[in-house]
Amino acid sequence: MRLACLDADALAIGLTPGMTLADARAREPALRAFDADDHADQDWLERLCDGCARYTPLASLDPPDGLMLDISGCAHLWGGEAALADDISGRLERAGMRARLAFARTAEAAHALARYPAPAPDEATAIRRLPVEALRLDPESAVALRRAGLRTVGDLAARPAAALAARFGEEAVDALHRLLGKAARPMAPRRPLAAIRLDRRFAEPVGSTAYALAVLEGLAEEAGERLAERGQGGRRFEALFFRSDGLAFPLRVETSLPVREAATLMRLFRERIDSLSDPIDPGFGFDMVRLSVPMTEPLAPSQLALEGGETRPEEDVAPLVDRLSTRVGRRRIQRIVPRDSHIPEQAQLALPAVECRAPAPWEAAPTPDDPPMRPLHLFDPPQPIEVVAEVPDGPPHRFRWRRALHEVTRFEGPERIAPQWWKAPDGALEGHDRTRDYYRVEDARGRRFWIFRHGLYGTEAAHPGWYMHGLFA
Amino acid sequence: MRESSTSLAALRRTIAALDRSRPEGDAARFATGHPGLDAAMGGGLARGRLHELFAEPEEAGAGAGMSLLLGWRAAGEGQAPLFWLRSQGSARMGGAPYGPGLAALGIAPDRLLIGTLADSAALLQAALDALRCPALGAVVIETRGPQPLIDLTASRRLALAAEASGVTALMLRIGDAPAPSAAETRWRVAAAPSAPLPGDAPGHSAFDLRLLRRRAGPDGMGWRMEWQAHRGAFGEWNGGRDDLGREGGAQPTTLSGAVVSVPAARPAAGRAA
Numbered sequence: 001m002r003l004a005c006l007d008a009d010a011l012a013i014g015l016t017p018g019m020t021l022a023d024a025r026a027r028e029p030a031l032r033a034f035d036a037d038d039h040a041d042q043d044w045l046e047r048l049c050d051g052c053a054r055y056t057p058l059a060s061l062d063p064p065d066g067l068m069l070d071i072s073g074c075a076h077l078w079g080g081e082a083a084l085a086d087d088i089s090g091r092l093e094r095a096g097m098r099a100r101l102a103f104a105r106t107a108e109a110a111h112a113l114a115r116y117p118a119p120a121p122d123e124a125t126a127i128r129r130l131p132v133e134a135l136r137l138d139p140e141s142a143v144a145l146r147r148a149g150l151r152t153v154g155d156l157a158a159r160p161a162a163a164l165a166a167r168f169g170e171e172a173v174d175a176l177h178r179l180l181g182k183a184a185r186p187m188a189p190r191r192p193l194a195a196i197r198l199d200r201r202f203a204e205p206v207g208s209t210a211y212a213l214a215v216l217e218g219l220a221e222e223a224g225e226r227l228a229e230r231g232q233g234g235r236r237f238e239a240l241f242f243r244s245d246g247l248a249f250p251l252r253v254e255t256s257l258p259v260r261e262a263a264t265l266m267r268l269f270r271e272r273i274d275s276l277s278d279p280i281d282p283g284f285g286f287d288m289v290r291l292s293v294p295m296t297e298p299l300a301p302s303q304l305a306l307e308g309g310e311t312r313p314e315e316d317v318a319p320l321v322d323r324l325s326t327r328v329g330r331r332r333i334q335r336i337v338p339r340d341s342h343i344p345e346q347a348q349l350a351l352p353a354v355e356c357r358a359p360a361p362w363e364a365a366p367t368p369d370d371p372p373m374r375p376l377h378l379f380d381p382p383q384p385i386e387v388v389a390e391v392p393d394g395p396p397h398r399f400r401w402r403r404a405l406h407e408v409t410r411f412e413g414p415e416r417i418a419p420q421w422w423k424a425p426d427g428a429l430e431g432h433d434r435t436r437d438y439y440r441v442e443d444a445r446g447r448r449f450w451i452f453r454h455g456l457y458g459t460e461a462a463h464p465g466w467y468m469h470g471l472f473a
Numbered sequence: 474m475r476e477s478s479t480s481l482a483a484l485r486r487t488i489a490a491l492d493r494s495r496p497e498g499d500a501a502r503f504a505t506g507h508p509g510l511d512a513a514m515g516g517g518l519a520r521g522r523l524h525e526l527f528a529e530p531e532e533a534g535a536g537a538g539m540s541l542l543l544g545w546r547a548a549g550e551g552q553a554p555l556f557w558l559r560s561q562g563s564a565r566m567g568g569a570p571y572g573p574g575l576a577a578l579g580i581a582p583d584r585l586l587i588g589t590l591a592d593s594a595a596l597l598q599a600a601l602d603a604l605r606c607p608a609l610g611a612v613v614i615e616t617r618g619p620q621p622l623i624d625l626t627a628s629r630r631l632a633l634a635a636e637a638s639g640v641t642a643l644m645l646r647i648g649d650a651p652a653p654s655a656a657e658t659r660w661r662v663a664a665a666p667s668a669p670l671p672g673d674a675p676g677h678s679a680f681d682l683r684l685l686r687r688r689a690g691p692d693g694m695g696w697r698m699e700w701q702a703h704r705g706a707f708g709e710w711n712g713g714r715d716d717l718g719r720e721g722g723a724q725p726t727t728l729s730g731a732v733v734s735v736p737a738a739r740p741a742a743g744r745a746a
Binding site for chain 2: 359412
């Protein structure tokens with residue numbers, strides 16, 4: 001057991017990350033240790049990143065322990081960079097966090113300056129005074145650079161780039177150029193930039209969720225007007241409730257048809273809130289509500305009926321699909337679409353209904369006079385059964401499935417389905433890719449099953465297994 | 474006496490106004506296509522009502538097939554989608570709905586919406602929401618195992634929603650015992666031996682359907698019927714097509730099935746479906 005991370009007090013008494021827990025306990029018996037949880041850390045970082053969306057739309061994660069904000073054109077809204085930094089550190093302190101902030105012209109430079117503070121009169125000098133570790137090379141290269149007497153970024157920058165690339169690789173030069181601002185790498189914001197974004201700030205934090213929802217409704221109406229001006233409707237909506245302690249609470253809904261009516265939207269948001277396992281916790285109050293529409297689609301204005309001005313009755317199931325998908329989860333309401341494969345379990349794909357609005361049509365059965373050749377229910381994976389057959393490569397005689405014995409009275413087959421040998425590397429099939437011999441069987445009580453023998457007797461398998469793959473109606 | 478008769482008539486009118494379940498006369502019915510059943514039921518099953526189908530766990534395939542086919546008949550020719558709501562338990566035990574198989578039965582899979590709900594409370598809530606949507610053709614609600622939540626109140630709620638929207642509700646209860654409910658009819662479904670094809674191959678899907686209870690009218694009858702996909706309707710089960718005159722349950726005399734010639738077009742055609 002080793003120490004992964006330490007707080008300021010522990011660092012002050014000389015403990016270091018990487019030390020064994022036993023050594024640390026020997027030095028400080030009152031040490032309180034907790035298990036490291038990378039997922040929880042990541043989750044927390046993501047929540048903080050969502051909270052930082054109040055400062056700039058371009059907020060991204062800088063794992064494992066950093067956040068990167070692109071504040072170009074945003075700082076003046078907060079009264080300058082210093083005021084912005086004060087606001088950020090004030091909020092994080094209220095959430096019990098300590099942060100080191102750094103401003104720089106490039107993301108890499110800001111990253112390095114936050115981790116290796118180098119007091120200097122200006123940014124360029126500060127970057128040149130950074131240690132070579134700031135380049136984020138592998139540890140061996142950093143040690144080699146130090147052995148060569150190159151301790152700072154400035155030392156490296158004074159050398160010809162070709163020699164550096166020859167010794168430490170192209171990436172060392174790239175890292176150096178990015179740090180010096182000669183090359184740039186685009187930032188990947190955690191949330192894509194939304195087409196429409198509406199904010200409402202409160203002078204005082206609001207403790208009531210109902211009031212925050214009422215404000216959201218106002219924003220929804222405003223967003224609807226903006227969408228109507230563009231002749232568009234939204235397919236995805238995201239509400240963010242910013243808490244005064246720096247965290248943000250996201251609420252997302254999705255629709256299968258573009259919408260812009262505030263009432264429809266609010267119904268979906270309420271549905272989403274009802275389905276949450278914990279209610280929304282306002283904490284010390286919300287100080288900002290944001291509604292963004294990340295995904296829009298064209299939506300022409302609809303014509304009212306002439307007489308009486310009544311609209312048509314709702315002739316579509318889209319609102320039902322949206323509501324149910326919002327409440328129970330989008331993966332639970334599905335449509336099935338065909339796929340071109342002869343492997344039975346790959347011949348269809350179940351997609352969320354909210355995504356696939358106009359499902360692909362299925363080919364009708366080519367010979368409708370015949371009974372169904374494919375089952376109504378498919379087991380994926382197939383279920384193993386015990387089969388008695390008169391000869392090993394013959395049809396089934398009786399079989400046992402789920403502890404019940406079925407006597408086969410009628411059968412048809414085999415229908416032989418070969419594995420996808422053209423996909424196998426150098427023609428050799430994997431152990432589980434074998435020819436299947438399918439039989440349509442009916443038992444004494446009239447139940448119809450689809451079973452198969454896995455592997456050709458003798459050539460592919462010494463004792464081919466049998467599986468139940470589907471049930472006919 | 475006359476006074477009492479007028480007040481009785483007034484009372485009847487008041488009750489008729491209160492009772493929303495019987496608007497006027499008989500609701501529209503959809504025919505199954507099976508002559509015997511349609512004649513006994515006065516033209517088919519009532520549209521916009523709740524019908525219950527019970528099936529043993531071993532008959533899950535037949536039960537689901539019957540409910541979907543009845544739902545398909547109720548949805549009719551238009552584009553109205555069929556909504557199949559299942560519980561997680563059904564999906565785990567009964568297998569996933571299979572598009573090619575649905576298409577082979579004549580049910581267009583692109584008109585089918587499938588919902589898999591975590592528990593029976595969510596299932597009932599979703600069923601209620603679905604039944605309130607008049608754009609749907611029919612709703613099939615599939616449960617598995619005993620469902621204490623589906624009591625008289627819950628089924629009454631579903632029946633009222635179905636009446637208000639005119640969407641037919643078919644509740645398939647697998648492995649459950651009939652309990653008092655507000656359903657219009659109650660059936661027991663089981664698979665029946667099919668009329669065999671030449672070569673003793675299993676034929677068209679056949680069902681045994683028994684009418685357990687009916688709100689208005691006699692019950693207790695049973696029919697054996699066959700789904701004829703080319704007609705898109707149920708038909709008379711014709712076991713007599715079997716030349717050997719063999720009833721289901723009898724052993725085939727020989728098991729030389731491996732040499733039976735399967736029409737060359739069929740398996741390949743099934744593959745393309």
